[in-house]
Amino acid sequence: MLSSSKLKPSLCDNSVSRNKGKIRGQVRYNLGSMVWSVPLSTIAVLDRLKFKATGGGAYKFADMFKERLGVSIEKEDEMNCLVSGANFLLKAIHHEAFTHFKGQKKIVQIDHNDLFPYLLVNIGSGVSMIKVDGDGKYERVSGTNVGGGTFWGLGRLLTKCKSFDELLELSQQGDNRELDKLVEDIYGGDYSKIGLSKGTIAASFGKPISNNKELEDYRPEDISMSLLRMISNNIGQIAYLNALRFKLKRILFGGFFIRGHAYTMDTISDAVHFWSKGDAKAMFLRHEGFLGALGAFMSYEKHGLDDLMAHQFVERFPMGAPSEGGKIHGPSPGNLSDKASIVIDFDSDMLCSLYNIEI
Ligand SMILES: Nc1ncnc2c1ncn2[C@@H]1O[C@H](COP(=O)(O)OP(=O)(O)O)[C@@H](O)[C@H]1O
Ligand SMILES: CC(C)(COP(=O)(O)O)[C@@H](O)C(=O)NCCC(=O)O
Structure with a gap:
């Protein structure tokens, strides 16, 4: 925009x-x-x-x-512009779409004749989820107010970072386990019966409730990482549920929040993978x-x-x-x-x- x-x-x-x-x-x-x-x-x-x-x-x-x-x-x-922009890129730019899963980037070849329908998830300040059925044919089927603006706004409040890039960079030196309550923190290990491994985040930012640590001892790096995971994971989950709702096999993520950031894309992909039990894959756009x-x-x-x-x-x-x-x-x-x-x-x-x- x-x-x-x-x-x-x-x-x-x-x-x-x-x-x-x-x-x-x-x-x-x-x-x-x-x-x-x-x-x-x-x-x-x-x-x-x-x-x-x-x-x-x-x-x-x-x-x-x-x-x-x-x-x-x-x-x-x-919405018109997001859809025609995405359609244009997918048709005109070679290798526009790719997956990013567990650190691996892979180009996805999309046949122009088999492009539609797909779910376009645009992550700007907020998030719009649009079912795209053709050129100019679409419906905004969902959205969430927990998006890029939430990451940047909460991140600023909690870390005092001066720029989005600084906040993003900081997250890469963090460890979310300092703040997130994991399944193992609650169960002492896996909760296999419902398919939750010990490392799964049970509650984002759940640790400061019970830790004895002083609040000012929580590091900005860890806060930024927890925030990035919480928001990216949530978007991935809602996106997949909407794809499921409309039987869409392709989910394409765009928006200025992504910024080609590997960890953001991996987290979104992980959420789609987890909730779809490996059936669905998140795809990203080079010109997101x-x-x-x-x-x-x-x-x-x-x-x-x-x-x-x-x-x-x-x-x-x-x-x-x-x-x-x-x-x-x-x-x-x-x-x-x-x-x-x-x-x-x-x-x-x-x-x-x-x-x-x-x-
Ligand atoms: N350099 C940056 N400065 C501010 N926000 C950025 C920057 N890079 C990425 N972002 C992310 O992009 C979001 C805004 O996306 P954008 O598509 O521009 O939304 P809007 O249309 O609401 O302005 C921000 O909330 C932030 O998460
Ligand atoms: C209002 C918006 C379409 C504006 O787009 P943006 O500037 O965030 O890219 C978007 O922020 C949004 O879809 N928010 C989520 C609203 C909701 O469905 O709850």
């Missing part, structure tokens, strides 16, 4: 050239760090431009965009945080998926040459954290026709 934290518009004149009176430019969506370049030709018409945006930011920042950049924001429905922004872009009537696929869409990888010969391929499994850039070329004619502008 376009929000001030992710969208850093910058004017980029080195991508501009003039040819027989035409100004050529480029819109560049670097999906790894979201660098977004606006073509020089837009400066002349900026005050008449309308940009598509979605999510809460489209409402909250519309006035600021108008005031500071002279740009009008055209709001697109968030930009579904809404891509969907908003797809909503330009004359700039639909087919048009992009046929003419202007180029997939680029930061690693340079593709790992396999021939056409552009996605990175090998070891480089999944490398996000592809999507570059969409257009010239001033196209820009003007898009907005009915004469220059």
